[in-house]
Amino acid sequence: MNSGSMRPSVVILAGLVIGLALGFAYTWFYLPAPRDQIAASQLPAADKDRYRALAALAFAANGDRVRAEARLQRLGEDRLSAVIDAQAQNAAQAGSAAEARALADLAAALRSPQTAGGPTQSLPGIVTVTTAPARRAVTATPPPAFLPFASPTPPVAERLVFRLTSSDAVCDPALPQGLLQVYVVDADGEQLPGVRVSVTAEGGQTDVFYTGLAADMGPGYADFLMSPQARYTVTVGDAGEPATGILAPVCERPGGDPYMGGIRTRFRP
């Protein structure tokens, strides 16, 4: 085709169309527009979950509640402890035990009133824990200085040998049938949050959950729904003595109808 025979409008239109195609293709394939940077509060839900989990793991590592709280405030969420409680429960159900424990500890720490120790004092190489620990202290010994590169040691509560001190049948039709209630307390009777509870059915299936995830029931509370006629073994903490033969009782309604009741248990070192 001879451009000399083309009308000016066709030439201009052809130039525009070709230019548009070239420009669009270039940006599409080679030069994408820079994406806007976003704040942590604008993260999608999945990334917010990752951020919270990371904040909890960092809190488990350094015990710095002030810093953990400041980090979580970047997400711009209300009712922090409730959100983290829910995430801890999800993590426990997904089998992420360490993450669930860290989240439960962080939620418990956020719920507890701040100690007068003030924010963590940071020194090069050494971080000294001066804020409240995630779990309540079970001895009068103050929390030790935390060496960032020391090998991790299990939290105090996890090293205690918890034993079953009471087990009571609960016949309350208002409660879910087969409800196993677990209360974990320290030597002084104070409830302990974030303690691992494992329940193993006769068939061998084990469920793991943590105390303190039901905020309205107390920091040392956890529960589990038992199946009818199944016997369970409950172990609290990493070194706890297994409580065997736990079986949901048969209760009677006022009219005489039987139903599966629950059990209230209490564990302490």
Added chain:
Amino acid sequence: MRGGRFLWFLISLAIGIVLGLAAGWAAAPLRAPAGAAQDLQSPDKTEWVLMVAEVYAADGDAAAAAQRLAQLGAPPVLRVAQEAIINATQLGYTQSDLDTMARLVHGLQSLPSAEPQP
């Protein structure tokens, strides 16, 4: 006369390219996923890296740290951590925090996949 048409062709081509570039950039958000961790602004990204470094300081698991850093974007995780140290310096983080991140970088260097690409 032919030279005049060619000139108009070039001018319209240039205008078309500019419009095409603008249209391509305008359409970019439509094909890009919603903002995610890799789009975090610098202070939040730096805090993310510091959290990873603190966890690494406690558990010494460089592979897990690399996995957590990989959520921040496509560049090699080692570079992500190095950039975070630079940003942390500018943002006034303490020497202790910088040391913690530096040790993370040191740990990441033991991972072959964390080597920065040339």
